[in-house]
Structures are given as C-alpha cells and as structure tokens.
Amino acid sequence: EAAVTQSPRNKVTVTGGNVTLSCRQTNSHNYMYWYRQDTGHGLRLIHYSYGAGNLQIGDVPDGYKATRTTQEDFFLLLELASPSQTSLYFCASSDTWGQDTQYFGPGTRLLVL
C-alpha cells in the first residue's frame, strides 16, 4: 500500500510568519498534490507536480509556493502566512495524472494567529 507521510502534524505560526509543510511518499509515484480542506469547501487543490523540479498550479494557489525536490519529497511554502491560510492541509500522490487512485497523507493542521 502506498505510504504518504506529512510533517509536522500540527503547526502554529503568526501572521507574516514563514511556514514549510513537508510531504514524502515512498511508493515511487510520479504525481504529488497539495490540498487544503476547509469546512464547507471540501478539498481544494493548491499545487501539484509530476516529477522532481516540476510544479503546476492548482485551483487556489494564491499565497502558496511549492517545490518538488525529489520524486519522494514535495514541500508547500507559506512565506507570509495569513489567518485565511488556517486550514487542514493534505498531501497526496498518484502514479499517473488522474488515472488512478490518489493516496493521501494524514494531514497537517495549520493555525495562523
């Protein structure tokens, strides 16, 4: 079974703070995704990548950067965090773009004060 891990699991920062969320998958999947989950909005795609060095923009990219350093590792960067970015963030991976199951990590809960 695909394994996707995220760190940290919980993070508190202040407005204007710099935050990096990490995701690692160990199933050699090509695609990795960052979503945010908010009550009443379900899962919304922030950024995704189809390989090391690649980055694609999702549906809600404003205020977020991302970087895929290796096939396994995908990072989400909030360089000037705002309270509106308080959310539950999920990383996911899949072998192909939309063609098969996405495997999700356990999530990172971020609070921006």
Added chain:
Amino acid sequence: GDSVIQMQGQVTLSENDFLFINCTYSTTGYPTLFWYVQYSGEGPQLLLQVTTANNKGSSRGFEATYDKGTTSFHLQKTSVQEIDSAVYYCAMRLNSNNRIFFGDGTQLVVKP
C-alpha cells in the same frame, strides 16, 4: 462549469439505519465518479469508483450507481454501523484532462 454537489453537510443515523448520501455532478461528457471516505484523524481514502455510465460500484457494503440521466452518484448502505462514522466525499474525474473535482463532503454520524 464543472462541479460536484453534495447538499448534505451532515447526516445523523442510528446503527442499522439505511444510509443515503446525495451527490450530483455537472460537466460535459462522461466522467469517472468516486466516493472517498475520511475517518477522523486520517486522510481521505478511496471507497469506490465507477468509470462507465449506468454501472454500479460497491465496497464494504456501500453502493453507488452512476446515473447519467440524472447526473447523480448517490451513496447508499443498507445498514450502517458506528464504525462507518466519517466524512464522505463524492468526486469526479474529467476525461478531457483528468482533473479531479471533490464535493464539499458529508459528515456521517452513526449513533450506537
């Protein structure tokens, strides 16, 4: 535009009750349809999927039928158990570009 609609934010049932969670979708063509389940403290995981219109998918006692006529993919289970308490997401994948759209999710609470 392309979207997935789940009108029910929360459904509360007792054990052995019948479950019905609404899902409708809007797009052109024939997307692939999914139900994902998210248990407390975990990420979503695939529950079932159906690729072909008018087919039924099933898993762990849950069923959903891809109804192209009504553009619906409602989730059903005859007899829910407390362990089924979770958030259920309906989703669709467009055949044109493989983009996946999720509904807002339905929180199922099953009381013992």
